[in-house]
Ligand SMILES: Nc1ncnc2c1ncn2[C@@H]1O[C@H](COP(=O)(O)OP(=O)(O)O)[C@@H](O)[C@H]1O
C-alpha cells in the first residue's frame with residue numbers, strides 16, 4: 001500500500017465517530033446526488049417552494065376570513081356564508097396544491113435517492129473488486145458489510161427525509177420571516193426570542209444525543225460482527241460446547257446496544273416535548289403582546305396602512321401572525337430533530353467515500369499476454385520495445401526468485417532472502433511446518449502482495465512489468481482454502497476458464513476424479529452448490545478446485561495443499577490426472593504428504609521464512625537433515 005492510500009485511511013472516520021469533515025462530505029454528497037439529476041432537482045426545489053409558499057398564503061386567507069366575519073355589525077347573518085365562501089374555496093385549493101406539491105417532491109426525492117444509492121453501491125462494489133488484498137486483511141467482513149447496509153441506509157434517510165426537509169424548512173423560514181417583518185416587528189422579536197431559546201436547548205440536547213447515537217452505532221456494529229462470527233463458527237461452538245458462553249457474550253453486547261439506544265433516543269425524544277411547550281409559551285406571548293399592540297397602538301404606521309390596504313383588520317393580522325409563528329418554529333424543530341441522523345449519515349457517507357477513494361491495486365506493468373500474434377502462433381508476452389514496436393517473448397513458465405524479502409506488515413519480515421528458480425516444466429515442492437511461509441511464497445508469484453526487496457522474474461521479465469490481469473491469467477492456482485460460489489457444479493468448474501465447453505469441464509472433472517462423486521449427486525453437474533459448498537465434503541470441494549485448475553490452460557500451476565483433505569486412495573486415483581495436469585507445466589506444489597512431492601525436480605524445505613535445505617528427494621535424504629526427519633517421521637509435520 002502506498003503512502004497516499006495510507007493517508008486516506010487515517011482520515012476516514014472509524015465506526016462510531018462523527019465525520020472528520022462534515023461540510024466537505026455534505027457538499028460532496030449533494031453534488032453526487034443532485035448533479036446527475038439536474039432537471040429532477042429543479043422540479044423538486046420548485047415543488048418544495050410551492051409547498052412552503054402555499055402554507056404562508058393559507059394564513060393570509062384565514063386572516064381574511066376572520067376579518068370578513070368580524071366586520072358586519074348586525075350579528076351573524078346568512079349572508080356571511082356568502083361572504084366567506086370564496087375564501088374557504090381558496091384555502092381548500094391552496095392546501096390541495098400544497099399537499100400535491102408535498103407528494104410530488106417526495107416522489108422526486110425518492111427517485112433521486114434510489115438512483116444515487118444504486119450508483120453508490122455499484123461504485124463501491126466495483127471498487128471492492130479492485131482493492132489490494134491488504135485492504136481486506138486490515139478489516140473485518142462485518143465492517144465491510146456495514147458499508148453496504150448501515151451506512152447506505154442512513155444515507156437513504158438523509159436523502160429522502162432530511163434533505164428535502166432542510167430545503168423546505170429553509171424556504172418556509174425565509175418566507176415566514178419576510179411575512180412577519182412586513183406585519184409586525186414587535187411580534188417578530190417575541191418569536192425570535194423564543195426561537196433562540198429553542199435553538200440553545202436543541203444544541204445542548206442534540207450534542208448529547210449525537211454522542212449516544214454514535215456509541216449506539218458502535219454497539220450495533222459489534223453485535224452484527226458477533227452474530228456473523230458466531231454463525232460462521234457454529235460447528236466450532238458446538239464441538240467445544242460453548243453455546244452458553246456465546247450466549248453470555250451476546251447478552252452483554254445486546255445490553256450495550258439496548259443501553260446506548262435507550263440513551264440516544266431518550267435525548268432525542270426529550271427535544272420534541274420541550275420544544276413543543278416552548279412553542280405554546282410563544283403562542284401565548286405573541287397573543288398577549290399582539291393585544292397590547294392593538295390596545296396601545298404601538299405598532300408602526302406602516303402596519304395600519306398595510307392592514308387597511310389588504311382589507312384586513314388588526315385582529316385578523318394577529319391570528320395570522322399566530323399561525324405564522326407556529327410555522328416559524330416548526331421547521332426549526334424538524335431540523336433539530338434530524339440532527340443526530342445528519343451526524344450519523346455524514347459519518348457513514350465519509351466512510352463510503354473513503355472506501356471509494358482508496359487507491360486501487362495497481363494494474364501492473366505494460367507487458368501483456370497475447371495469443372497467436374507473433375510468428376510462433378502461441379502464447380507470448382508482448383513487451384513494448386524502445387523503438388515504439390513490440391518484442392514478443394514466448395510464454396514458457398520460467399520463474400525465478402532473487403533475494404526476495406517480504407513481510408505482510410512493515411513491522412515483521414516473513415520471508416528472508418529467498419532465491420530459487422523453476423525452469424519450464426519443472427516441479428518444485430515446498431515443505432515445512434505450518435507458518436513457515438509456503439503459502440506466502442505463492443502469494444508473491446501472482447502478486448497478491450508486493451515484495452519489499454529483491455526480484456521475481458517470469459520468463460526473464462520482472463513480474464512488476466507484467467500487467468497483473470495477464471500475469472494471473474497465466475497462473476493456475478488451487479488455493480489452500482477452497483472457495484466455491486453459489487451456482488451449479490459445472491459453473492464452478494468453468495470458473496477456471498469462462499469459455500471452456502461443457503465437455504472440457506467434464507473431462508477436467510474426470511481427470512481430477514471428481515466425475516465419480518459428481519455423477520452421484522442428485523442432479524449431476526447441474527447440482528446447485530450452496531453456502532460455499534456446505535453440501536459437499538471438504539475433499540469433494542478440493543476435487544472441484546483441482547478440476548477448476550485443470551480447465552484453465554496455464555503454463556504455471558500453483559497447488560497449495562490441493563490434496564490435503566483427499567484420502568490416500570482417492571489421491572492415488574487422481575495421481576494420473578495430476579501427472580497429466582502437471583505435464584509440460586511449471587508446477588509449485590505445497591504438500592503435507594511427502595509421498596506426493598518425492599518425484600519433484602527440487603524440494604525446498606522452509607523454516608521461519610528461510611529455505612534451509614534444497615535438492616531432490618534422494619539428495620535430501622542423503623543429507624539426513626530436516627527433510628530426512630520429516631520423511632522418516634522422526635519429526636511430525638504440524
Ligand atoms: N494476511 C496475512 N497478514 C499477516 N500475516 C500473515 C498473513 N498471512 C500469513 N501471515 C503470516 O505469515 C507467516 C507464514 O504464513 P503462511 O505462508 O501462510 O504459512 P504456511 O507455510 O503454513 O503456508 C505466518 O507466520 C502467518 O502468521
Ligand SMILES: [Mg+2]
Pocket residue numbers: 438439440480560
Ligand atoms: Mg499454507
